[in-house]
Amino acid sequence: MTALSWLIPAALALGLIGLLGFLWALRSGQFDDLEGAAYRILDDDLPPKDANDDRDPKKQG
Amino acid sequence: MALAVDFEPGSTPEGKVPDNQRASAGERSSARIILAIENMNCGGCMRKIERVLDETAGIDTVRANLSAKRVTVEFNPRQTDTEGVIAILSDAGFRAADLAHNDLDDHARADRDLLLRLAVAGFAAMNIMLLSVSVWAGLASDMDHELRVMFHWLSALIALPTVAYSGQPFFRSALTALKAWRLNMDVPISLALLLAAGMSLTQTIRGTEHVYFDASVSLIFFLLIGRYLDQSLRSRAKGAAQNLLGLKSGWATVRNEDGSSERLPARAILPGMRILVATGERIPADGRIVSGTTDIDEQLITGETLPRTATKDAAVYAGTLSLTAPIEIEATAADDDTLLSEIARLMETAEQNKGRYVRLADKAAALYAPLVHALGLITFLAWMFLGAGWETALITAISVLIITCPCALALAVPAVQVAATSRLFKHGVLMTSADGLERLSEIDTIVLDKTGTLTRGEPQLTNSGEISNETLAAAARLAAASRHPYARALVNEAKIRNLPIQPAQNVSETPGSGLLLDNADGTQERLGSATWCGVPRPTEQSTEARASLWYRSGKHKPVAFHFVDKLRSDAAATIAKANAAGLEVILLSGDRCSAVADAAEAAGITKWYGEQRPDQKIAHLEQLKAEGRRVLMVGDGLNDAPALATAHASLSPSSAAEVSQIASDGIIQGPHLAPVIETLAVARKTRRMSLQNFAIAAAYNAICIPLAMAGFVTPLIATIAMSASSILVTSNALRLTNTPLELS
Numbered sequence: 001m002t003a004l005s006w007l008i009p010a011a012l013a014l015g016l017i018g019l020l021g022f023l024w025a026l027r028s029g030q031f032d033d034l035e036g037a038a039y040r041i042l043d044d045d046l047p048p049k050d051a052n053d054d055r056d057p058k059k060q061g
Numbered sequence: 062m063a064l065a066v067d068f069e070p071g072s073t074p075e076g077k078v079p080d081n082q083r084a085s086a087g088e089r090s091s092a093r094i095i096l097a098i099e100n101m102n103c104g105g106c107m108r109k110i111e112r113v114l115d116e117t118a119g120i121d122t123v124r125a126n127l128s129a130k131r132v133t134v135e136f137n138p139r140q141t142d143t144e145g146v147i148a149i150l151s152d153a154g155f156r157a158a159d160l161a162h163n164d165l166d167d168h169a170r171a172d173r174d175l176l177l178r179l180a181v182a183g184f185a186a187m188n189i190m191l192l193s194v195s196v197w198a199g200l201a202s203d204m205d206h207e208l209r210v211m212f213h214w215l216s217a218l219i220a221l222p223t224v225a226y227s228g229q230p231f232f233r234s235a236l237t238a239l240k241a242w243r244l245n246m247d248v249p250i251s252l253a254l255l256l257a258a259g260m261s262l263t264q265t266i267r268g269t270e271h272v273y274f275d276a277s278v279s280l281i282f283f284l285l286i287g288r289y290l291d292q293s294l295r296s297r298a299k300g301a302a303q304n305l306l307g308l309k310s311g312w313a314t315v316r317n318e319d320g321s322s323e324r325l326p327a328r329a330i331l332p333g334m335r336i337l338v339a340t341g342e343r344i345p346a347d348g349r350i351v352s353g354t355t356d357i358d359e360q361l362i363t364g365e366t367l368p369r370t371a372t373k374d375a376a377v378y379a380g381t382l383s384l385t386a387p388i389e390i391e392a393t394a395a396d397d398d399t400l401l402s403e404i405a406r407l408m409e410t411a412e413q414n415k416g417r418y419v420r421l422a423d424k425a426a427a428l429y430a431p432l433v434h435a436l437g438l439i440t441f442l443a444w445m446f447l448g449a450g451w452e453t454a455l456i457t458a459i460s461v462l463i464i465t466c467p468c469a470l471a472l473a474v475p476a477v478q479v480a481a482t483s484r485l486f487k488h489g490v491l492m493t494s495a496d497g498l499e500r501l502s503e504i505d506t507i508v509l510d511k512t513g514t515l516t517r518g519e520p521q522l523t524n525s526g527e528i529s530n531e532t533l534a535a536a537a538r539l540a541a542a543s544r545h546p547y548a549r550a551l552v553n554e555a556k557i558r559n560l561p562i563q564p565a566q567n568v569s570e571t572p573g574s575g576l577l578l579d580n581a582d583g584t585q586e587r588l589g590s591a592t593w594c595g596v597p598r599p600t601e602q603s604t605e606a607r608a609s610l611w612y613r614s615g616k617h618k619p620v621a622f623h624f625v626d627k628l629r630s631d632a633a634a635t636i637a638k639a640n641a642a643g644l645e646v647i648l649l650s651g652d653r654c655s656a657v658a659d660a661a662e663a664a665g666i667t668k669w670y671g672e673q674r675p676d677q678k679i680a681h682l683e684q685l686k687a688e689g690r691r692v693l694m695v696g697d698g699l700n701d702a703p704a705l706a707t708a709h710a711s712l713s714p715s716s717a718a719e720v721s722q723i724a725s726d727g728i729i730q731g732p733h734l735a736p737v738i739e740t741l742a743v744a745r746k747t748r749r750m751s752l753q754n755f756a757i758a759a760a761y762n763a764i765c766i767p768l769a770m771a772g773f774v775t776p777l778i779a780t781i782a783m784s785a786s787s788i789l790v791t792s793n794a795l796r797l798t799n800t801p802l803e804l805s
Contacts (some may be wrong), residue, residue, distance in 0.1 A: 004208075007216065011191065012188060012219075015184055015187065015188050016184070018184065019180060019181065019184040022180050023180065023777070024178070025182070026173060026176060026177060031176070032126060032127075032128075032129075033127055033128045033129065034127040034128055035127040035128040036104070036107055036125060036126060036127030036128060039103070039104025039105075039107060039108070039127065040104075040107075042104065043104070043108050043186070050543075
C-alpha cells in the first residue's frame with residue numbers, strides 16, 4: 001500500500017511528461033512536414049548565415 | 062522558366078518593383094511569405110530550394126515543407142521582394158507562386174486542435190486502462206474495497222476533464238444537429254459519452270462496480286483517430302488544390318496615374334486600376350479594354366477553342382489570354398450585365414437548390430438512435446416489472462446504452478473514407494468535399510464538357526498529309542511570331558516533322574485577321590483567315606468551309622490548314638469503360654455544333670448537345686434530375702461552374718477555372734480522363750465497404766445487446782467488446798488502400 005502511494009503518482013507523472021513532450025513537439029511544428037523530415041536527417045546542416053564566404057567548398061558545386 | 066536569367070536580388074532597383082508585402086510589412090524589418098512550389102517532389106529538390114534561397118542576400122530564413130509542397134520565406138523587404146524570390150526559384154528550375162496566408166493557417170489550426178484533443182484522449186485512455194486492468198485483476202484476487210474505490214476516483218480524475226475537453230468536437234456537432242431538429246452520428250455518441258461518464262461518477266461515489274471511465278475515454282480516443290485522419294487527409298487535398306490555384310493566378314502590371322508601373326499579385330488588384338496586359342499574358346482581372354485590340358483566348362470561360370477579337374470597351378475576363386497584341390484594361394467590379402455576373406447568379410441558385418445531402422452515417426444514426434434508446438427503455442421497464450428495483454433496472458438500462466454505443470458504427474464510414482481518399486490522392490484525384498465520395502457512388506449518368514475536359518483544349522493539324530514540308534516550313538516561319546492557338550499548332554507540327562524553323566523578321570499581326578510578312582523583294586506572305594488571304598468565301602458544302610487557317614505566298618494558290626481539338630488520349634477508352642459499366646455518357650458543350658459532333662463521334666458518345674449556354678446546361682441537368690438520374694458533371698470552364706454546382710456530384714481537371722474547381726467535389730490531375738472511372742469505382746467500393754462495416758457493427762450489437770439487457774455486462778466486457786469492434790471495422794476499411802478495382 002505504501003508502495004502504491006508513490007508508484008501511482010510516479011506512473012501518472014511519467015505519462016504526463018510524455019504528453020507534455022508531445023504537446024511541445026506539436027507546438028514547435030515537428031509534425032508539420034513528415035515527409036521532408038525523413039530527408040533532412042540525410043542532409044548536412046547549412047553553414048551559419050553570417051559565415052557564408054566563398055571559400056566554402058560546398059558552394060562551388 | 063527563362064525569365065530574369067541574370068537576376069540579382071541584391072541589385073533590385075529600389076522602388077521600381079514595389080511589393081505588396083512591403084506595404085503590409087510596414088516598418089518591420091522582415092516580411093514573411095508562403096510559396097507553393099509546383100515541382101518539389103523529393104528531398105533533393107527541398108535541399109536545393111533551401112540552399113539557393115539561403116545563399117541569397119536579404120533572405121533571413123527558409124523552411125521548405127515537402128508534404129505540403131510549400132516554402133516559408135522570411136526576407137528583408139529592403140533587399141528583395143516576393144517576385145524576386147519567385148524569380149530565384151524559377152532560375153533554379155522551380156515554379157513557385159505565393160499564397161494568401163489566412164485560409165492556410167485555418168486548416169493547420171483545425172488539424173492541430175484535433176491532434177491535441179487526440180493526444181490528451183490517448184494519454185488519458187492509457188492511464189485509465191492501467192488502473193482498470195489492476196481493478197479487473199483485483200476482482201479475481203484480493204483487491205480490497207477501499208483500494209478499488211481509490212482507483213475509481215483516480216480514473217474519474219483523469220477521465221472527466223478528458224471527456225470535457227476531447228469530447229468537444231462530438232458535443233458541438235451533436236448540438237448543431239439537434240438545433241436543426243436532425244439526428245446525426247454524433248448525437249448517440251455524445252449521449253453515450255455523457256451517460257457513461259455520468260453513471261460512472263455516481264457509481265464511484267456510491268462505491269460500486271459499474272464504472273465505465275475506461276470505455277468512455279477509449280471510445281473518444283478511437284473516434285478521434287478516425288476523425289483526425291479524415292480531417293488531415295482532406296486538408297491535405299485542399300492544400301494541394303490551393304497550391305494549384307495559387308500557381309495559376311499570376312502577377313499584374315498596374316499603371317499608376319503618374320505613368321509609372323508596378324507589379325502586383327493578381328489578388329491585390331482593385332476595381333479602377335489600369336492594367337497593362339502584354340501579348341501572351343493571362344488577363345489578371347475582369348475589366349474593360351481601355352486601349353488596344355487583340356485576340357482573346359476565352360477557352361476557360363466559354364469552352365470555345367477559337368479566340369475572340371476584342372477592342373476598346375469590350376469586356377474581358379480574368380483567366381483569359383491576350384494572344385496577339387498588348388492591351389490596357391481597367392479592372393471593374395462585377396457588372397450586372399456581364400457573363401460573369403450571370404454565372405455568379407446561376408451558381409447561387411444552383412447552390413440553394415442543391416439542398417442538404419443526408420450522409421450515409423447520419424441515415425444510419427437516424428435509424429439507430431431511436432432503436433437503441435427504445436431498447437434501453439424496454440430493459441429498464443422489464444427489470445422494473447420483474448421486481449428488480451429501480452436502481453438495478455437503471456444501471457442495466459444504461460449499460461445497454463453504453464455497450465451499444467456507436468463506436469464501430471461511428472468508425473464504419475470515416476475509416477473507409479480515409480482509406481478511399483488517400484488512395485485517390487495517390488492517383489492524382491483530390492477530393493475536396495466531405496460527402497463527395499458518397500454522392501459519387503450513386504452516379505448513373507456522366508455529363509462531360511468538351512473543350513479542356515474531353516479534349517486537350519489545344520488544336521492539332523488534321524490534314525497534314527496534304528501539306529508539303531516546304532509549305533509547312535514557310536508557314537511556320539510566320540506562325541512562330543504569333544501566340545494564336547492555330548499558329549502554335551502549326552509550329553508544333555513543323556517541329557514534329559523536324560523542319561528547321563527560322564522565325565521571319567518584319568512579321569506584323571492584325572488581331573482577328575492574321576499575319577503578314579513583307580519580304581525584301583517586295584512579295585508578301587500571308588497567314589490567317591480566308592478573307593485575310595484573299596480566298597473567296599467558300600460554300601457550306603465544300604471541305605474548305607471547315608478550313609481554319611490559310612497560307613498564301615505572293616500570287617501562289619492559297620493552302621488550307623484544317624485543325625481540330627484532339628481528344629485526350631484515353632478519352633474513347635474511358636467512355637467505352639463507362640458505357641460498359643452501364644453509365645450513360647452525355648456531351649454538353651458551349652462550342653459550335655459541328656465541332657461537338659466530331660468530338661462526340663471520335664469519343665464514341667451518342668448523345669451530345671452543342672452551343673449550350675450556362676443556363677441551358679443547368680436546364681439539361683435539371684431535366685435529367687427530374688428523370689430520376691444521378692448526374693456526375695465533369696467540366697473545366699467558367700461556363701460549366703453553375704452546372705458543376707447543380708449536378709449530384711462533380712469533378713474538374715486541374716486546368717479548370719478557379720470557380721469551377723471550387724464548385725466541384727474533386728480535382729483530377731494529369732493529362733488523362735481515366736481517373737474519372739477510377740474515382741467512380743473507388744466511390745462505389747467505399748459505399749459497399751461502409752455497408753459491410755455497418756453489418757459488422759450490427760452483428761456486434763446483436764451479440765452484445767442481449768447480454769447487456771440480461772445484465773451480464775461488466776466494465777471489462779464493455780471495454781473489450783468496443784475496442785475489438787473498432788479494430789475490426791478499421792482493418793476492414795484498410796483493405797481498400799491497395800486492392801485493384803474495376804467499375805462494374
